[in-house]
Amino acid sequence: MLAGLTLFQFYPVVVAAVQSFQSFNPFTGATEGFDGLANYQALFSDPAFLAALRNTIIYIALTIAVEIPLALFLAQLINSRLPASGLLRITVIATLAASETVAVLVWNRLYDPTHGLFNSVLHLVGIGAQPFLISSVQALPSIVVMAAWKNVGLAVLIFLAGLQNVPPDLHEAASLDGAGPGRRCRSITWPFLRRYAVVSLFVSTVAATRVFTPVMLMTQGGPENGTTNLTYYTYQQAFQFSQYGVADAATVCLIAILSVVTLIQALALRDRE
Amino acid sequence: MIQSIARTAPRVARGGLTAAGVVILVLLFAFPLLWMVLSSFKTTAHVVSDAYPFTWRSIFPAAPTWGNYDSLFRDFGFGRTLLNTLVASVGQVVGSLVVCTLAGYAFARSQMRFRGLLFGLCMVGAFIPIEATVVPLYRVVKELGLLSTYPVLFLPFICNPFGVYLMRQAFRDLPHELFEAAAMDGAHGRTVFWRIALPNVRPALASLALIQFIWSWSNYFWPLVAMQTPTRQVAQVAMAALQTSANSQPLYGQMFAAASVVTVPLVILAISLQQYYVRGMLTIGIK
Numbered sequence: 001m002l003a004g005l006t007l008f009q010f011y012p013v014v015v016a017a018v019q020s021f022q023s024f025n026p027f028t029g030a031t032e033g034f035d036g037l038a039n040y041q042a043l044f045s046d047p048a049f050l051a052a053l054r055n056t057i058i059y060i061a062l063t064i065a066v067e068i069p070l071a072l073f074l075a076q077l078i079n080s081r082l083p084a085s086g087l088l089r090i091t092v093i094a095t096l097a098a099s100e101t102v103a104v105l106v107w108n109r110l111y112d113p114t115h116g117l118f119n120s121v122l123h124l125v126g127i128g129a130q131p132f133l134i135s136s137v138q139a140l141p142s143i144v145v146m147a148a149w150k151n152v153g154l155a156v157l158i159f160l161a162g163l164q165n166v167p168p169d170l171h172e173a174a175s176l177d178g179a180g181p182g183r184r185c186r187s188i189t190w191p192f193l194r195r196y197a198v199v200s201l202f203v204s205t206v207a208a209t210r211v212f213t214p215v216m217l218m219t220q221g222g223p224e225n226g227t228t229n230l231t232y233y234t235y236q237q238a239f240q241f242s243q244y245g246v247a248d249a250a251t252v253c254l255i256a257i258l259s260v261v262t263l264i265q266a267l268a269l270r271d272r273e
Numbered sequence: 274m275i276q277s278i279a280r281t282a283p284r285v286a287r288g289g290l291t292a293a294g295v296v297i298l299v300l301l302f303a304f305p306l307l308w309m310v311l312s313s314f315k316t317t318a319h320v321v322s323d324a325y326p327f328t329w330r331s332i333f334p335a336a337p338t339w340g341n342y343d344s345l346f347r348d349f350g351f352g353r354t355l356l357n358t359l360v361a362s363v364g365q366v367v368g369s370l371v372v373c374t375l376a377g378y379a380f381a382r383s384q385m386r387f388r389g390l391l392f393g394l395c396m397v398g399a400f401i402p403i404e405a406t407v408v409p410l411y412r413v414v415k416e417l418g419l420l421s422t423y424p425v426l427f428l429p430f431i432c433n434p435f436g437v438y439l440m441r442q443a444f445r446d447l448p449h450e451l452f453e454a455a456a457m458d459g460a461h462g463r464t465v466f467w468r469i470a471l472p473n474v475r476p477a478l479a480s481l482a483l484i485q486f487i488w489s490w491s492n493y494f495w496p497l498v499a500m501q502t503p504t505r506q507v508a509q510v511a512m513a514a515l516q517t518s519a520n521s522q523p524l525y526g527q528m529f530a531a532a533s534v535v536t537v538p539l540v541i542l543a544i545s546l547q548q549y550y551v552r553g554m555l556t557i558g559i560k
Contacts, residue, residue, distance in 0.1 A: 083292040084299065090544055091303045096554070097543035098306060099491030101509040102532045105516055106305045109312075109320070109525065117308070120327040149305070157551055210404035212494050217513055231404045238408040239498060247408045254405045262400050 039249040049250065051225035052233035055140060056209060056257065059229055062144040063208035064201060070148060071155030071200060078156070079163040089160075096153030100213045103150040108133070108218055111142055133218050136226035143214045143227055151207050155200040162196030163189070202265045209258055230254040306536065308332060313341055313529035320525040341530035350504070351511070351531060358490060358508040358535075361426035365489040366482045368431030373481060374474075376432075377440025378466060382452075392441070399434035404494060411498055421502045427489060436481050439556045443477030444470060480553030483546055490539060508535045 043049050074092060078085045095103075110117045111132040119129045132142045166189055174184050212231045215221055221228030221236065228236075230250055238247035300307075312320055314337040323330040345351045379385070380392050403410070410429060411420075419425040447470065455469045471478075493509040500506055512535060515528040543550045 077295065077298075082295055084295040087299050088295055088302070090547075091299050093543055093547055093550065094303065094306060094540045097487055097540050097550070098536045099493070099509055099539075101491070101493045101513055102309070102536050103305065105513065105528055105532055106309045108516065109324070110305065110308075112324070115321045115324045117324050117327075117331055120325040120331055123325070124327045149302070154554055157554055161555055206400075206402060210402045212404050216494075216497075217516065234408055235494075235498075238411070244408070244412075251405060251408055255401060258400065258402075258405060 039245040042243075042246050043249045043253070046246075048221075048225050048228060049233055052221075052228045052230050052250075053253070055225075055227065056229045056254075058140060059144065059211055060205050060208045060261070062141060063148065063204050066144055066148045067152050067155055067204050068197070068200060071152050071159055074152065074156045075159035075163055079160060092153040092156050095150060096157075098150070100147075100150055101217070103146060104214050104217045107146040107149075111146075111218075134223060136223040139219050139223060139227045143211070143218060144208075146214060146218075147207070147211060151204070154203055154207075158196050158200040158203065159193065162193045166192045198265065198268055202262070205261055205265065206258070209254070209261070230257070306540070309529055310533045310537065313526070313533040314338055315526060315529075316340065317522070317524055317526040320529065341526040342534070345527050345530045345534070349511070349515075349527065351508075351534070353504065354506060354508050354511045355534070357423075357426075357505050360423055361492075361496070361507055362486050362489040364423070365427035365430055366485050368427060369433050369436045369485045370478060370482060372431050373433055373436030373440045374471070374478070376437045377442075378444050378470060380437065380441045381444035382470075395434055395437055398432075399438070403430070407494060407498055414499060419499075421500055421505065423505065425499045426492075426496055426507065429495075430485075430489070433485070435556070436485065439477055439481055439553065440474070442556065443474040447473055476549065476552070479546070479549045480556070483542070483549050484553040487539060487543060487550075490535075 074088065078089045078092070109115075113119065113129060113131050113134055116132070118132065122128070122130065131138055133139045170188050171184055174188055179187070210231055211229055212235065215227050215229060215232040216235070219227040221232050230253060234247045234250045234254065237243040237250060311333055314334040315323065316338065319330075319335070323335070325331070376395070380388060380395075385391075414420055414425050414429065419428065451469060451473065452465065455465050460468065491509060492507070493513065496507045497510050500510070508531065512528060512531040515524045515531060517523065
């Protein structure tokens with residue numbers, strides 16, 4: 001177990017860290033000795049990398065802003081045991097079980113600027129055609145919306161687990177005492193839910209950091225580097241430009257960002273307990 | 274009587290309204306998947322031309338056909354592709370069941386030294402997603418000569434920190450009395466593991482197997498990089514290639530058919546085993 005983990009999890013990280021300081025022969029991929037910080041210099045003078053770095057942060061922020069409220073809303077709806085809320089639960093599980101690639105391919109058709117269903121519905125209600133994925137402004141939010149649809153299920157399940165911990169009598173007692181729905185939500189539901197909120201925040205953040213398939217299959221990082229992120233940048237450097245040293249340096253940056261985010265959230269979680 | 278009707282009528286009406294609202298929400302939310310299946314019965318030409326402007330044809334196939342499915346299996350060898358995907362997924366399920374169960378049992382029950390430290394190390398791996406290490410991992414499997422072989426599709430993932438966590442949790446939750454009773458009966462080591470521990474964690478094993486299967490089945494990034502023999506390629510990558518086939522027009526009809534073939538069984542599996550699926554996903558989420 002440990003041997004396997006070491007070989008496939010830790011060793012690659014170490015390889016990346018070491019080789020990020022080495023230069024490579026672009027044709028054979030062989031190392032050519034240490035090269036100091038050259039790879040990092042190349043990295044930080046590449047506008048595509050800076051865009052990838054910026055976009056990685058934007059992906060995280062937007063994903064949290066879209067996914068968490070949506071998840072909370074859906075979880076409340078499922079938990080309220082309205083008629084047909086069981087159907088909603090099944091739907092959420094279905095989107096979660098479908099693959100990201102499938103989601104991307106289907107939404108690609110929906111977003112199509114000339115033959116897409118979204119524009120055809122917008123046309124129906126009198127709104128002009130939107131460029132979606134071919135616009136450097138709209139492309140990233142479009143990917144985030146698609147990813148939120150695909151991934152929200154996990155956050156919903158997490159919130160549902162939290163909501164099921166709330167004793168129903170508490171709500172009844174509070175409403176007898178004259179507490180309105182807003183007040184009940186804040187004083188009763190939220191304290192039970194806070195820990196689960198941090199967990200779903202964490203899960204969404206990691207998911208937003210590792211976005212790859214949509215960038216690869218929807219926009220190839222474009223337009224004008226509008227959707228590229230560290231994962232995609234790393235892929236491009238290694239497998240399209242054979243710049244392994246630069247790719248390794250970018251990998252190190254990606255893991256550093258993930259570690260910082262994880263650490264912050266782990267600390268936040270510990271404070272609560 | 275009249276009063277009570279007057280009181281309940283709006284409530285029933287409101288209940289019906291919310292139910293209708295929820296059903297609309299469900300349809301909207303499920304729409305991309307429903308539309309995918311409906312579109313798989315359209316020709317590529319119709320997929321493109323029917324969407325805009327909006328008519329009933331934008332959603333439903335006007336002349337449903339099995340043509341895409343025929344072409345998918347006849348012209349693109351999708352049967353073989355599915356078989357490759359199945360090999361990868363079964364390999365991952367079997368491998369991770371063995372590794373994660375043994376490691377989880379050791380972490381839960383043995384008194385070995387540095388147990389906490391080793392487990393902590395193991396969990397650090399959970400925070401490094403595969404997407405972050407694809408490039409160095411690619412070079413590792415290349416050096417090992419595993420590139421484009423079947424094992425490369427699942428071998429790197431069978432030592433799965435989530436799986437270890439899930440199994441350790443399951444073994445820890447077993448009551449002490451169970452093991453004490455076994456010890457009184459004179460059972461040791463392997464007998465305890467096979468006869469006592471393992472049969473009692475069946476739900477966790479089911480969760481682990483299901484999650485690993487779905488995860489492996491949906492994997493795109495790693496096979497894209499590590500599998501360079503087209504005849505051994507997995508379904509997700511082969512399906513995506515239909516959208517961007519370099520030398521011909523995109524084949525949206527076949528693409529939707531492939532997406533349906535890949536998705537529908539998986540969704541049915543997840544929904545019919547949802548108690549295991551949800552439990553597994555939550556263990557991954559809540560640590």
